Amino acid sequence: MAEFQRGNRRALSMRDIRPQGWLARQLQIQMEGMTGKLYEGWDSVGSYSGWLGGTGENWERGPYYLDGLLPLAFYLGDQEHYEIALRFVEWTLESTMEDGNFGPVSSREDYWSRFVMLKVLIQYKEISGDARVLRLFSGYVRYLEKELPVRPLTQWSRARAGDLLYCLGWYYEQKPSEEILRLVDLIREQALDWTDLFADFPFVRGADFYYDWQDVFTRHQGEEFDRVMNYHATHIVNLTMGFKYPAVLSWFYDDMDFAGNARQGMRAAGKYHGVASGALNGDEHIAGNDPSRGAELCSVVEYMFSLQVLLETFGDREAADQLERLAYNALPATITEDFMSHQYLQQANQVLVSKAPRDWFNNNDEANRFGLEPHFGCCTANMHQGWPKFLKSLWYREGEDVLEAMVYAPCRIETQMGGKWVRIVEETEYPFRNRIIFRFEQEEPVRFCLRLRVPGWCKSSRVKIYREGAGLAEEEKRKDWKPDGPGISLEKVWKKGDVVEFYPEMKVHATRWAHGSLAVERGPLVYGLDIRERWEKVKQTGMFSDFDVYPETPWNYALDAKQEFQVEERMVGPVPFSKAEAPVVLTGKGRRISRWKLEHHSAGKLPEGPAQADCPEEKIRLLPFGCTKLRISQFPWYKS
Numbered sequence: 001m002a003e004f005q006r007g008n009r010r011a012l013s014m015r016d017i018r019p020q021g022w023l024a025r026q027l028q029i030q031m032e033g034m035t036g037k038l039y040e041g042w043d044s045v046g047s048y049s050g051w052l053g054g055t056g057e058n059w060e061r062g063p064y065y066l067d068g069l070l071p072l073a074f075y076l077g078d079q080e081h082y083e084i085a086l087r088f089v090e091w092t093l094e095s096t097m098e099d100g101n102f103g104p105v106s107s108r109e110d111y112w113s114r115f116v117m118l119k120v121l122i123q124y125k126e127i128s129g130d131a132r133v134l135r136l137f138s139g140y141v142r143y144l145e146k147e148l149p150v151r152p153l154t155q156w157s158r159a160r161a162g163d164l165l166y167c168l169g170w171y172y173e174q175k176p177s178e179e180i181l182r183l184v185d186l187i188r189e190q191a192l193d194w195t196d197l198f199a200d201f202p203f204v205r206g207a208d209f210y211y212d213w214q215d216v217f218t219r220h221q222g223e224e225f226d227r228v229m230n231y232h233a234t235h236i237v238n239l240t241m242g243f244k245y246p247a248v249l250s251w252f253y254d255d256m257d258f259a260g261n262a263r264q265g266m267r268a269a270g271k272y273h274g275v276a277s278g279a280l281n282g283d284e285h286i287a288g289n290d291p292s293r294g295a296e297l298c299s300v301v302e303y304m305f306s307l308q309v310l311l312e313t314f315g316d317r318e319a320a321d322q323l324e325r326l327a328y329n330a331l332p333a334t335i336t337e338d339f340m341s342h343q344y345l346q347q348a349n350q351v352l353v354s355k356a357p358r359d360w361f362n363n364n365d366e367a368n369r370f371g372l373e374p375h376f377g378c379c380t381a382n383m384h385q386g387w388p389k390f391l392k393s394l395w396y397r398e399g400e401d402v403l404e405a406m407v408y409a410p411c412r413i414e415t416q417m418g419g420k421w422v423r424i425v426e427e428t429e430y431p432f433r434n435r436i437i438f439r440f441e442q443e444e445p446v447r448f449c450l451r452l453r454v455p456g457w458c459k460s461s462r463v464k465i466y467r468e469g470a471g472l473a474e475e476e477k478r479k480d481w482k483p484d485g486p487g488i489s490l491e492k493v494w495k496k497g498d499v500v501e502f503y504p505e506m507k508v509h510a511t512r513w514a515h516g517s518l519a520v521e522r523g524p525l526v527y528g529l530d531i532r533e534r535w536e537k538v539k540q541t542g543m544f545s546d547f548d549v550y551p552e553t554p555w556n557y558a559l560d561a562k563q564e565f566q567v568e569e570r571m572v573g574p575v576p577f578s579k580a581e582a583p584v585v586l587t588g589k590g591r592r593i594s595r596w597k598l599e600h601h602s603a604g605k606l607p608e609g610p611a612q613a614d615c616p617e618e619k620i621r622l623l624p625f626g627c628t629k630l631r632i633s634q635f636p637w638y639k640s
């Protein structure tokens with residue numbers, strides 16, 4: 001039987017953290033872009049929404065949108081957009097039905113869309129303290145207790161039951177009850193068991209190796225169709241949501257090594273389907289690790305949220321490395337710099353963005369276009385949670401004694417430790433630079449342990465502690481600020497004016513990927529070939545445009561495997577992930593491989609190294625992956 005046994009590690013409350021520096025600018029760009037404009041510009045989440053009592057979309061899109069709009073508006077203090085989000089929240093809070101269910105009546109039988117709305121309401125409660133949220137939860141628990149035994153979770157709700165358990169875990173902490181524990185037992189019985197899949201990950205190739213989509217699609221229907229092709233277990237967004245499943249089970253059970261299981265699942269999925277950007281290929285189902293296959297934007301932001309839950313639960317530093325890899329590479333690369341259009345699918349090696357048949361499992365010919373809703377509108381609704389939830393993923397606390405910076409980005413925190421206020425400003429241009437400064441600003445001295453994660457790619461790091469306007473602090477002379485395993489623990493009485501500077505060494509290094517390909521990395525950033533892009537507008541929908549992108553310079557380069565790249569650090573401009581003003585540029589050498597050409601409108605099969613690079617050596621430029629819309633990020637290589 002379930003028993004609540006969650007440890008005392010938590011992400012900081014939304015009220016305790018604010019963005020600074022480049023991250024604040026990124027959030028502002030997002031609000032000036034699609035997130036701020038969709039309510040007016042896209043009917044799926046506009047005033048006809050079923051989640052406002054209208055006759056429009058009544059499923060996941062409204063809740064998906066709010067899951068990003070609400071925290072974004074809150075962090076930016078943007079009253080106008082916060083009020084738009086509140087309209088949906090207010091309507092939802094008043095929508096509870098007699099049986100305890102809530103949401104649009106027209107979709108009342110659907111479970112899944114409710115899970116997303118519960119996640120929104122958790123954030124709203126954290127911001128506002130509004131007790132009506134607990135009343136809605138209490139009604140929904142009552143509803144599920146009666147309903148699930150006769151109408152169990154199926155399909156999406158079964159595959160994504162981890163999100164429901166996450167919400168119930170949160171609710172249990174607010175208002176413990178036997179009822180919730182009984183419900184958790186029942187949900188575990190009905191849920192798709194990701195722990196079983198992660199223990200021995202069965203899909204070591206793309207879904208097309210196991211299933212012929214056309215055949216399955218034409219010959220089977222309904223539940224049989226799901227079963228025949230393992231539809232939900234191979235669905236990429238389900239899988240990335242599923243990584244949180246072992247973590248949330250560990251809040252209630254101790255019958256297995258949940259932390260190990262989650263790690264095992266992520267490692268296996270990464271090995272067989274991962275690309276250098278941190279994304280998992282899935283177009284729409286797991287697609288193998290070829291860099292020309294597609295990775296869906298929903299899967300990027302859902303993976304990021306699962307990692308936040310894993311970090312809160314296990315404090316696993318590998319999860320933090322993975323979160324930075326996704327947020328600093330895959331996420332910015334698949335949304336335009338003005339945040340006005342996005343792709344459904346991105347490619348690690350993306351050399352042409354256009355409407356054309358590609359080797360996707362079953363996504364359509366528009367899936368890698370930039371636009372309002374290329375292929376399908378789920379990502380249009382769901383992409384907004386990426387950056388705001390990332391902010392909440394930066395800092396963690398363990399009880400009243402430990403504050404941990406797990407993921408690095410500029411921000412300001414203000415929280416209570418042992419009843420005393422702690423104020424820290426984190427100044428940094430990480431991930432573009434390796435200098436991270438923590439300034440203590442609280443009036444009263446407070447004793448606690450500040451923990452800093454040492455990233456997995458970092459071979460050596462340095463910490464400086466001093467007082468503003470004075471020399472090195474007494475404590476620094478103790479020389480014991482060495483990493484203890486994967487982290488550095490700094491325990492002392494922190495006073496106003498104390499400063500900690502952390503320098504994780506960022507060296508350019510190569511990592512190996514599918515077909516023996518090489519990726520060039522420096523710190524958390526992966527680098528891609530700078531290809532000149534020609535953007536062509538192909539469609540206008542209200543205020544949104546769709547684009548194709550054509551390469552104006554060659555892309556078929558192999559890299560000299562042994563070379564040293566020259567690193568040029570530039571200013572981090574108003575648009576952090578800008579191509580024209582990329583904050584870091586690497587220069588090195590490459591040779592073109594003339595037989596490496598387009599196949600099915602993507603970069604063809606990657607030549608295995610050492611490749612026969614038949615063209616003369618040239619100087620090439622690499623930019624941060626997140627700054628590119630066309631690129632090679634997994635290169636063939638040759639020996640010089």
Ligand SMILES: [Zn+2]
Binds near residue numbers: 296297298299377379
């Ligand atoms: Zn999507």
